[in-house]
Amino acid sequence: MAKFQSLQEAVADNLRDGDTVAFEGFTHLIPHAAAHEVIRQGIKDLTLIRMTPDIIYDQLIGMGLVKKVVFSYAGNPGVGLLRRMRDAIENGWPRAIETEEHSHAAMANAYEAGAAGLPCAVFRGYRGAGLKEVNPSIKSITCPFTGEELAAVPAHRPDAAVIHAQKANRRGDVLVEGIIGVQKEAVLASKRSVVTVEEIVEDFDDLHPNLCVLPHWTVSSIAHVPGGAHPSYTHGYYDRDNAAYLEWDKISADRDLFTAWIKENVLEAGPEAFSSRVKGL
Amino acid sequence: MTNLSDFTPNEMMTIAAARALSNDDVCFVGIGAPSAACNVARLTHAPDITLIYESGTIGTAPNVLPLSIGDGELCETAVTTVSVPEMFRYWLQGGRISIGFLGAAQLDRFGNINTTVIGDYHKPKVRLPGGGGAPEIATSCRQVFITMKQTTRGMVDKIDFYTSFGHGEGGNHRERLGITTKGPTLLITDLAIWKPDPETKEFTVVSMHRGVTRDQIQETCGWKVRFSDRLEETPPPSELELTTLRELQARTERAHGGRKGA
Numbered sequence: 001m002a003k004f005q006s007l008q009e010a011v012a013d014n015l016r017d018g019d020t021v022a023f024e025g026f027t028h029l030i031p032h033a034a035a036h037e038v039i040r041q042g043i044k045d046l047t048l049i050r051m052t053p054d055i056i057y058d059q060l061i062g063m064g065l066v067k068k069v070v071f072s073y074a075g076n077p078g079v080g081l082l083r084r085m086r087d088a089i090e091n092g093w094p095r096a097i098e099t100e101e102h103s104h105a106a107m108a109n110a111y112e113a114g115a116a117g118l119p120c121a122v123f124r125g126y127r128g129a130g131l132k133e134v135n136p137s138i139k140s141i142t143c144p145f146t147g148e149e150l151a152a153v154p155a156h157r158p159d160a161a162v163i164h165a166q167k168a169n170r171r172g173d174v175l176v177e178g179i180i181g182v183q184k185e186a187v188l189a190s191k192r193s194v195v196t197v198e199e200i201v202e203d204f205d206d207l208h209p210n211l212c213v214l215p216h217w218t219v220s221s222i223a224h225v226p227g228g229a230h231p232s233y234t235h236g237y238y239d240r241d242n243a244a245y246l247e248w249d250k251i252s253a254d255r256d257l258f259t260a261w262i263k264e265n266v267l268e269a270g271p272e273a274f275s276s277r278v279k280g281l
Numbered sequence: 282m283t284n285l286s287d288f289t290p291n292e293m294m295t296i297a298a299a300r301a302l303s304n305d306d307v308c309f310v311g312i313g314a315p316s317a318a319c320n321v322a323r324l325t326h327a328p329d330i331t332l333i334y335e336s337g338t339i340g341t342a343p344n345v346l347p348l349s350i351g352d353g354e355l356c357e358t359a360v361t362t363v364s365v366p367e368m369f370r371y372w373l374q375g376g377r378i379s380i381g382f383l384g385a386a387q388l389d390r391f392g393n394i395n396t397t398v399i400g401d402y403h404k405p406k407v408r409l410p411g412g413g414g415a416p417e418i419a420t421s422c423r424q425v426f427i428t429m430k431q432t433t434r435g436m437v438d439k440i441d442f443y444t445s446f447g448h449g450e451g452g453n454h455r456e457r458l459g460i461t462t463k464g465p466t467l468l469i470t471d472l473a474i475w476k477p478d479p480e481t482k483e484f485t486v487v488s489m490h491r492g493v494t495r496d497q498i499q500e501t502c503g504w505k506v507r508f509s510d511r512l513e514e515t516p517p518p519s520e521l522e523l524t525t526l527r528e529l530q531a532r533t534e535r536a537h538g539g540r541k542g543a
Binding site: 072078105112149179212 | 335336347351352355356364366369370405407410411412414417419420442443444445449454455458
């Protein structure tokens with residue numbers, strides 16, 4: 001049953017040291033404010049699952065909170081590489097991290113299998129691909145009906161999922177629209193979930209009946225954080241802050257610059273700062 | 282004012298790539314150079330082409346090139362937007378896509394692509410972003426087009442990692458792995474158009490862009506280049522093609538504050 005909480009309480013109640021956590025949002029609706037709250041609380045030794053790690057995982061990794069990353073595309077979308085993640089992989093700074101690398105198809109299937117309560121995902125994938133030689137969790141399975149060899153990966157079953165969404169209603173049902181990514185699957189695959197929203201409305205009575213809605217009893221905690229996806233975007237609310245993504249390339253290129261940026265913009269700021277960051281976008 | 286005699290190699294590459302697409306194609310658009318080509322095709326000779334980005338946007342028609350594969354405009358202009366699992370399961374794996382259009386950090390002569398690491402996987406010299414959707418795009422789309430600028434660092438004798446499978450070691454390697462799709466059938470660079478040899482599957486230059494020499498193609502390629510016996514010259518950009526591309530890029534730069542888009 002969804003509880004309405006402050007972001008600080010929602011993160012403290014649902015994420016613990018050593019947890020496996022999936023922050024999702026495919027370019028759109030990336031839960032930046034919630035990731036910053038994790039940094040402020042110093043929740044550590046995390047195994048992070050995410051199709052496209054991008055800036056939020058760069059930040060969590062750069063702060064030394066991450067033990068392992070399970071991912072399928074580790075880039076700064078439209079800009080380039082993830083420099084903090086690379087520093088951790090190539091140089092062990094500030095700590096070495098383990099990686100488990102998949103394709104998008106495998107990650108999406110693994111979330112869906114988790115949501116479906118299955119132990120593994122089966123799909124036609126990884127044929128001829130190098131990842132199955134270096135990732136021991138990529139296996140194959142033979143179709144008992146046709147004999148076709150298919151790829152199999154373990155289902156994602158995170159301790160917690162963290163997402164950002166447009167709206168919650170008073171009861172705690174959550175609406176996600178636009179590019180919906182894998183957020184529904186990530187929440188349904190996880191034991192607990194934190195959802196930050198742009199807006200809390202009375203009810204969803206005037207919505208189209210097929211919109212992507214997570215019923216209140218599938219969500220653990222909801223926090224009202226306007227602008228909480230910035231510099232990602234929220235369809236219908238504000239656009240992507242492309243300049244911030246470009247800026248991140250410079251900030252993340254230097255350890256000291258990164259540390260100073262985190263101090264000023266994360267450690268000494270709070271979730272309320274996000275609403276002003278999206279003004280004019 | 283469009284100056285037709287003064288096009289750049291990059292413009293030629295994008296336009297040659299756009300020409301390879303047709304109106305009834307369903308095209309899975311990769312990050313980077315492919316996106317410009319696919320949208321030029323849509324804005325010129327292929328207005329009904331279906332462009333799909335892996336963020337789940339099907340039949341999208343952006344006015345400017347997206348900076349990321351999940352820009353809001355892709356969703357706003359799409360026929361429909363589906364979840365990412367649905368994208369990969371029903372639409373890609375389901376065999377609905379005629380062309381997968383990929384870029385490459387490293388490419389070999391058989392169309393195998395590396396966007397994962399330079400050096401050893403476990404001790405990489407450079408950790409690249411990784412494959413994203415490419416491993417399955419390369420094997421589930423009916424055919425694959427590749428576009429990239431020629432450099433000896435990019436077009437190499439041996440790639441460091443098989444992010445996505447092209448023709449493997451050549452010949453019938455795809456068949457031997459049970460892959461029934463055609464794989465890479467076309468490579469468009471800033472200097473030439475390449476097609477795989479029907480037997481060996483090695484990329485062979487079939488058309489050189491205007492003003493390009495065989496030496497230039499060899500100097501910017503890390504393997505010994507084969508040229509077709511019936512080598513052609515790529516027709517230079519038409520006024521419509523060049524104007525469309527330049528206007529698209531100008532709109533994109535205005536929208537993204539100087540960035541060219543993906």
